[in-house]
Amino acid sequence: MDIFIKTHFSGGHHLRDYPGTCEQPHGHNWKLKVTVRADQLDQLGMGIDFKVLKARVNTVVDELDHCNLNDHPAFAAVNPSSEHIAIFLFKALQQPLAGEHYRLYSVEVSETDSSGVIYFGD
Template identity: 60%
Template sequence: MFDIFIDTHFAGAHHLRDYPGDCEKPHGHNWKVKVTARATELDRCGMAIDFKVLKKIVKEVIDKLDHNDLNTLPYFQDKNPSSEHIARFIFDEVSALLTNKNHSLRTVTVLETDTQGLTYYGNQDHGGELR
């Protein structure tokens, strides 16, 4: 198996409803994002997934978040735009766009700063393996 990743970023504003502190106030971040896909086989060119293809898919999803007030987006109407929910949003959206049966999304890592972040592994019902 091969794990292929790309790093990207986006800027956005948000606030955490009912948070007991400063994060309840509107503020912004320059989030860093790492998206890792898994492939079971190589294509005829010897690649697991073309970086260009993965970057295009991820860009399509990141563009929905970039330079927006995340609280106003439909996905975050009933949930806080925390890094956890942002990672899940990116994971679900990218997964839906990865249509090759030899590829699956492995992880999405979201960093609010250079020193803090999290990794989302998606649905663990499949043990992190290809569906």
């Protein structure tokens, strides 16, 4: 069973060496979807409590909200593209979202309603 939450964060960035306007500082309201896969339900009938899932995701997302992503240590050596943001979030959430009967399955990051990426881990 796949259990997910949707959330968002706002932040600025620029893509170093990008051949176009995205090299200039600009911002996005990134939309996120974090999915956990459960192989069985607990005694309450849940794969993971939404409250727990939201709290663990928000702890990591709060690091990115309203900041210049280029200044974040995770993006010092790589561009803060949607792809790298998804990888960062997946790696940061993998341990907190590893339970006895569930695990992090995917992280989806969208810059707009019509473009985004889904990362499933290595």
